Amino acid sequence: AQSVTQLDSHVSVSEGTPVLLRCNYSSSYSPSLFWYVQHPNKGLQLLLKYTSAATLVKGINGFEAEFKKSETSFHLTKPSAHMSDAAEYFCVVSGGISGTYKYIFGTGTRLKVLA
């Protein structure tokens, strides 16, 4: 079975400072992991994904995440926050096997960026 835990429901950072959003997962298979961002009244947009290639994954808008199997983590980082990064972020793990149709969502982390 798969599960995902986002350790912080809310994170506040000042503009220009680093961002760290934490995600831990559990999976019986080699997982595929994703980070999505959702701005108010919008759909979810893919930031980046890990699919068993390089463990350090670079995404859009300067975000990156590192897959650490020993720690079962997939934390999202960005060196310098922008006001436009304020949004809800979801960590997602897939079923790990094509055709299982299951995407397990974390409960989300709301990022607030202070001027």
Add this chain to the structure above:
Amino acid sequence: DAMVIQNPRYQVTQFGKPVTLSCSQTLNHNVMYWYQQKSSQAPKLLFHYYDKDFNNEADTPDNFQSRRPNTSFCFLDIRSPGLGDAAMYLCATSRDGGGTGELFFGEGSRLTVL
């Protein structure tokens, strides 16, 4: 270019009055999903189609139905909306239903029930 398109973006209905939300995709993906997302919560899967094969989640109320007349279109029907059904409804697609493929989301349809 929009790849997953949902209509309408905003829908207001009265208690008990049926509503239909639509989703179309230009990705030619096999799998289409409907999620319900309430305020400050993660999306909750209602059901999905693999091609024409319909799969209902065990806890999806009978009030929610879906149709997929062809690869490109999928509809969500709420037969008798209650106040608790007010939410954002998200349509998503995936190429192969899990594995390494990501979900592609539409912009969502926000339903208000008066």
